[in-house]
Amino acid sequence: DAKTTQPPSMDCAEGRAANLPCNHSTISGNEYVYWYRQIHSQGPQYIIHGLKNNETNEMASLIITEDRKSSTLILPHATLRDTAVYYCIVRVPRNAGGTSYGKLTFGQGTILTVHP
Amino acid sequence: EPEVTQTPSHQVTQMGQEVILRCVPISNHLYFYWYRQILGQKVEFLVSFYNNEISEKSEIFDDQFSVERPDGSNFTLKIRSTKLEDSAMYFCASSGSGGLTQYFGPGTRLTVL
Numbered sequence: 299d300a301k302t303t304q305p306p307s308m309d310c311a312e313g314r315a316a317n318l319p320c321n322h323s324t325i326s327g328n329e330y331v332y333w334y335r336q337i338h339s340q341g342p343q344y345i346i347h348g349l350k351n352n353e354t355n356e357m358a359s360l361i362i363t364e365d366r367k368s369s370t371l372i373l374p375h376a377t378l379r380d381t382a383v384y385y386c387i388v389r390v391p392r393n394a395g396g397t398s399y400g401k402l403t404f405g406q407g408t409i410l411t412v413h414p
Numbered sequence: 415e416p417e418v419t420q421t422p423s424h425q426v427t428q429m430g431q432e433v434i435l436r437c438v439p440i441s442n443h444l445y446f447y448w449y450r451q452i453l454g455q456k457v458e459f460l461v462s463f464y465n466n467e468i469s470e471k472s473e474i475f476d477d478q479f480s481v482e483r484p485d486g487s488n489f490t491l492k493i494r495s496t497k498l499e500d501s502a503m504y505f506c507a508s509s510g511s512g513g514l515t516q517y518f519g520p521g522t523r524l525t526v527l
Contacts, residue, residue, distance in 0.1 A: 330514065341418075341505050341518035342457060385457075401447070401470060402507075402516060404457040 302386045307409040310380075316373040318408050320386030323367040330389050331362060332402070333371045335382040342385065342404070345371065376412045383407040416440045418519035420506050426525045427496055435491045435522045437506030446489045447507040447516060448481065450474070457505065463489065496526045 303321040310316040322331065333345040346353055346360045348369070353360045359372040373380055385407040390400045419438045427433050439446055448460040461471040463481050480492045489508075493500055503523050507516040 332515075336457070339451070339503060339521070341507075341520045344515055344517060347515065401459040401462060401472075402449075402457075403459065404449075406456060 302388055302405055304384075304386050304405065304408045306406065307411070310373075310376045310410060310412050312378060312412055312414050313375055316371075316376040316380065316410055316412070318371040318373075318384050318386075318410065319368065320371070321368045322386070322388045325366050325388050326390075328390060331360065331366075331369050332387040332389055333358070333360065334385045334387065334402070334404075335380075336385070336407070337379075337382040342402075345384075376410075378412050378414065381410060381412045383409050418506055418508055418517055420504075420519040420522050422522060423520070424523045424525070426527065429498055429526055430495050433493050433496055433524065435493075435504050435506075435524070437489045437491075437508075437519055438487050439489055439506065439508030440510070440517060441487070443508035443510050443517075445509045445516075446481075446483070447509075448491045449505045449507065449518075450502040451505065451521075452499075452502045460491075493524075496524075498526050500524060501526045 330347050330349050332347040334342040335345055336342045346355055346358050348360045348362050362369045385404050387402050418440055421436045425433055446463040449457050450460055451457045459472050461475045461481055462469045478494045482490050503521040505521045506519045509516045
């Protein structure tokens, strides 16, 4: 799986948009970009994923650059409950043997702190 | 909304004892996974399971570990002879027939004394 690079920490004011960047310059054509978050040692929570196009759901928006070498997760109106570690993960759809969908390889992520 | 559940939430055991961690994946899911997270470290992949067999495993998943789907709803991780370094949060995850998105349970905190 391609390696990702994220800033170790970011701050955001409550009610403002949080923009979390991720670099994945070695991404290959069939790899998806996934975002998960983990709130204080709870299970990782799926946020959003994309391949080429920008994506939006009820939690966030994902902006992927045209060359796919970087992406940005946008939380449009951050709340205190959005304080968490955010992981950007690049993942192939299947493992090498084609018998399972690929594992998730977590890095250190970005610690997002939302301030009142 | 369907969710992955795990029991127990916290398991304390003595070194050398066997433990079984239990997971109930989302009901129509077909792919199952175990991950672990040692305190202060990254979430690490252990094993994936599909069609009643292991499809991929990491170096961590040695002979002391095994997984099983004993019935249509449960998915278990067994550690035969626990070591101090097995102390960690263990997360179960599952994904559906499309397989693209894994959903995680809340985890079991395993403490080996």
